[in-house]
Amino acid sequence: CVAEPSEPPESTSVEVLDSTRVKVQWQPVPEESRRGIITKYVIFYTVEKETSEKEVHAPFLEAVVNGLRQSTTYSFQVRAETVKGAGPKSNPKNVTTKGKESK
Helix, strand or coil: CCCCCCCCCEEEEEEECCCCCEEEEEECCCHHHHCCCCCEEEEEEEECCEEEEEEEECCCCEEEECCCCCCCEEEEEEEEEECCEECCCCCCEEEECCCCCCC
16 A cells, blocks of 8 residues: 655754755655655755755755855755655754855
């Protein structure tokens, strides 16, 4: 029986690369909770109640999110999807991008 995943991806981590980019990584949904083949992951990133999305095709388990604002705190969540639908989002991880680097 194929359905949407019953659990979010595990061990989500967010690493600030510089003032406008972060790297998001996660572990797959536990096998017993996948309920089908994971086709993609969706990264949600929220700043000031404005949420953007970035899709990542499975089996990739990381992505760099570009074009972020400097010195801004973002909340990141990841969810997995099968052909039947989307599973729950992971717990939010908050990070703050770097400011301008002085030369």
